[in-house]
Amino acid sequence: MILSGHMTGRPWDFAVIGCGVMGAATLWALAKRGAKAVGLDQFSPPHDQGSSHGRTRLLRVAYAEGEDYTPLAREAIGLWRALEAETGAPIFDQSGVIYGGAPDNAELAAIARAAARFDVDLRVIGADFRAKIAPEFALPPAFSLLLDAEGGFLRAELAVKSLLRAAQMRGAALKTNAKVTLVARENDHWRIEAAQETLFAGAIVLACGPYIAEIAPDMTRFLRLQRRVSHWHVAPDGSFDRENGFLPFCFSLDGHWLYGFPALGDGQIKLGDHHFGADFAAMPALDRRVSADDSVTTDAFAAHFLPRLGPKIASSVCVYTTSPDEHFVIGMLPERQNAVILTGFSGHGFKFAPAIGEIAAKTAMLGTEEAIAPIWRLSRLFG
Ligand SMILES: Cc1cc2nc3c(=O)[nH]c(=O)nc-3n(C[C@H](O)[C@H](O)[C@H](O)COP(=O)(O)OP(=O)(O)OC[C@H]3O[C@@H](n4cnc5c(N)ncnc54)[C@H](O)[C@@H]3O)c2cc1C
Structure with missing residues (x-):
């Protein structure tokens, strides 16, 4: 991706803002595709100021919440296993x-x-x-x-740490203690004001967990x-x-x-x-x-x-x-070109994170919602 305009610092293809489990998984998925990607977090993940902390999360496969979830859980299990192979960390215990x-x-x-x-x-x-x-x-x-x-549990903070490590091993950059205070579209790229520095990227992924309204205030009416x-x-x-x-x-x-x-x-x-x-x-x-x-x-x-x-x-x-229907919210922010949002995980998202990361990476690269199942599309909320 070629960026134009005068800019200081290295231009990134993708900047992932927020590196809890969803942002970390997205960074890994982008790095696997060879993208030039940077992740930014206001703290140093894993930390206990968001939604991804603690030692454990359930991974259920028999899923009553909708027919798209069981296939997603199975895809996620395959990706958790791939992450284990890449990092050597024991993340998923298929205990039942x-x-x-x-x-x-x-x-x-x-x-x-x-x-x-x-x-x-x-x-x-x-x-x-x-x-x-x-x-x-x-x-x-x-x-x-x-x-x-088929279910079991995940070692949560180890999972976040491993996703970030795997992304970095594949060339992604991670900036911690880097709170993003502003994202602004300028010509064909995004300007990202973070603590200590300004970055530029062709596309951004907003994975800010419960802080999302600070960056995308429109979302408060849905979440x-x-x-x-x-x-x-x-x-x-x-x-x-x-x-x-x-x-x-x-x-x-x-x-x-x-x-x-x-x-x-x-x-x-x-x-x-x-x-x-x-x-x-x-x-x-x-x-x-x-x-x-x-x-x-x-x-x-x-x-x-x-x-x-x-x-x-x-x-x-x-x-x-x-979210209003407790289904995830993934999509392109309306009227904000090349900005993907990942939110509304409604207390049941962790298990799916690497599969969500795949969807987010595809969406960021395609610039459309076609990789997202209709029940999770942001656009459903706009009626
Ligand atoms: C008590 C509890 C139990 C749960 N149990 C399960 C379970 O058993 N199974 C399951 O699948 N799911 C479970 N979940 C849900 C799951 O943990 C969440 O869906 C998931 O962790 C959400 O991750 P996230 O990356 O969206 O958010 P977060 O982990 O909150 O990450 C967001 C990140 O963005 C960063 N950030 C925000 N704003 C900025 C900014 N301006 N600049 C830079 N960085 C920023 C934050 O510092 C944070 O690191 C549970 C959740 C909770 C709270």
């Missing part, structure tokens, strides 16, 4: 994921339908297998358990910021350890998804509630203090379903950037 709920639970029925449609290895755990698969759970006699044998808190509990002995067979899980209970991860050698398990937490207006207003109110649902869950679990010892605040 347990889903639980009342026998008439609509979410479990939808998961089973999605699995059947895509031939996902989803197994019903009968009463005779409960003690083997989920011995630590105190379950009501009438309770359904399914095992998504909600949702505060979520994860909690760590003492796992009293080795029986909650991954190496002893404790599996990640996701239970659908009274309209909430309560989920958890095994201990990974640190004697702690993580619990969270996908649906519990308040909306807030903008990142500066995010309350990072944690109170007892933040764990009412996970505490009740632990007391009821995991009675041997020890006390809560730590909590951490994280943010969902949620």
Whole structure:
């Protein structure tokens, strides 16, 4: 790509603004294509000021949220494996994921339908297998358990670090502690004002997570910021350890998804509630203090379903950037040439990141939305 005009510094083909998991994956995808690409982040990823921090994320394959997700999850698994091969880092543990709920639970029925449609290895755990698969759970006699044998969990911060490392090994540049304060289209390129320097690029990818409205204020009318808190509990002995067979899980209970991860050698398990937490207006207003109110649902869950679990010892605040239909938002910003936006991951995007990076790289190179499935297109929001 040839850039015109007077500019200082090296002109980039692509600048990825925001290097959480989505920006990092995009940088890797661009670098794999031989593009001259730079990533900028206001902090030094992985960090705990966005949405990609913590040790773990669930990877579900039997996906009830729409028919485009299971193929995307499978594509992502292939790419996570390729990243592992490139970096030597153990990122994806295909442990399986347990889903639980009342026998008439609509979410479990939808998961089973999605699995059947895509031939996902989803197994019903009968009463005779409960003690083997989920011995630590105190379950009501009438309770359904399914095992998504293709799913598992990702080591989240290791994944971000590895994506950035792989991108750099392929020639991409990374600028950390480089907050972007302005992007402006000038002739046929973008001028990017970052801390300490001005850069120029033919196209930009905005992957700013919950900070997106600071760079693209138009997006505030579509997106909600949702505060979520994860909690760590003492796992009293080795029986909650991954190496002893404790599996990640996701239970659908009274309209909430309560989920958890095994201990990974640190004697702690993580619990969270996908649906519990308040909306807030903008990142500066995010309350990072944690109170007892933040764990009412996970505490009740632990007391009821995991009675041997020890006390809560730590909590951490994280943010969902949620779209109106909870589908991702990917596309070209209207009236802003050669600007791709990646947002609206609605609390379930991490697992797909390398596949999203592929879509973003193709979109940035094509300059159209054709590589994006209709349910994720930004243009759907403009009616
Ligand atoms: C508690 C919790 C649990 C979750 N569980 C799961 C799960 O089990 N499975 C799953 O698939 N997904 C899960 N998710 C969702 C997933 O983690 C997110 O969808 C994903 O991390 C979003 O990544 P991102 O790159 O869009 O955002 P972020 O990670 O927030 O990255 C955005 C980056 O942009 C940078 N930035 C912003 N503005 C600027 C600027 N002006 N200049 C420079 N840099 C900038 C930020 O510093 C940040 O590094 C969970 C999310 C949370 C919060």
